[in-house]
Amino acid sequence: MLGMGRPRGFDEQAVTAAAAQLFAGRVYDGVSVDDLVQHLGVHRNSLYKVFGSKRGLYIAALRWHLEHRLPRLAEQLAAGVAATDDSVLDLLLLAGVERAPVDTDVAALVTTAWQTLGQALHRAARVNGTSPTALSTLLGERLLARAAGPTGDPS
Structure with a gap:
């Protein structure tokens, strides 16, 4: 052919x-x-x-990550359930810090992802009375876990 x-x-x-x-x-x-x-x-x-x-x-x-892994995290956050796999945030954190400031395509994807997670937390706040600042806490905890290195011990 x-x-x-x-x-x-x-x-x-x-x-x-x-x-x-x-x-x-x-x-x-x-x-x-x-x-x-x-x-x-x-x-x-x-x-x-x-x-x-x-x-x-x-x-x-x-894009694949945000389409396939982020929705589950957003669902968990919207339901007020603790994230079962917060490593989903790793690529988003790195993209937001490293690539978004220098790449408009990455910045747009990261912004959309943060909005999705923020909306999920606002839904949880309305339904469950949880705080929408939970995303900041989750991100901070994930960042600390990453900073601790492979052993997970920050000290």
Whole structure:
């Protein structure tokens, strides 16, 4: 069949999800293209063909993360339930601090995510009488956990 390219040798959604996890563990500049190729098991040329660049993969990973992982956290917050996996905030925290100030696309995605979480907390405040400042507390706790390093001991 003319005009048909070679079938893609990887699952784009799985690669995007794995990239989100990698970027959540390290800052954007701390992840090289070589790290991505090795961690994701995707050839460099395939990565560039599908995502265009490291930034393209980062944006796709951030979008995937916000579409697939953030809604559950928002639901938990809206219900006044303690977050069962606050590591969902890791990529959002890093994106907000590191990339949003220098990348308008990331800034827009992060702003939308914060609004989603804020709205969930305001719903919880109306229904359950909880404080909408819970997001600040959750973010602070997550930041402290990240700052503690792999052992989780801040001292």
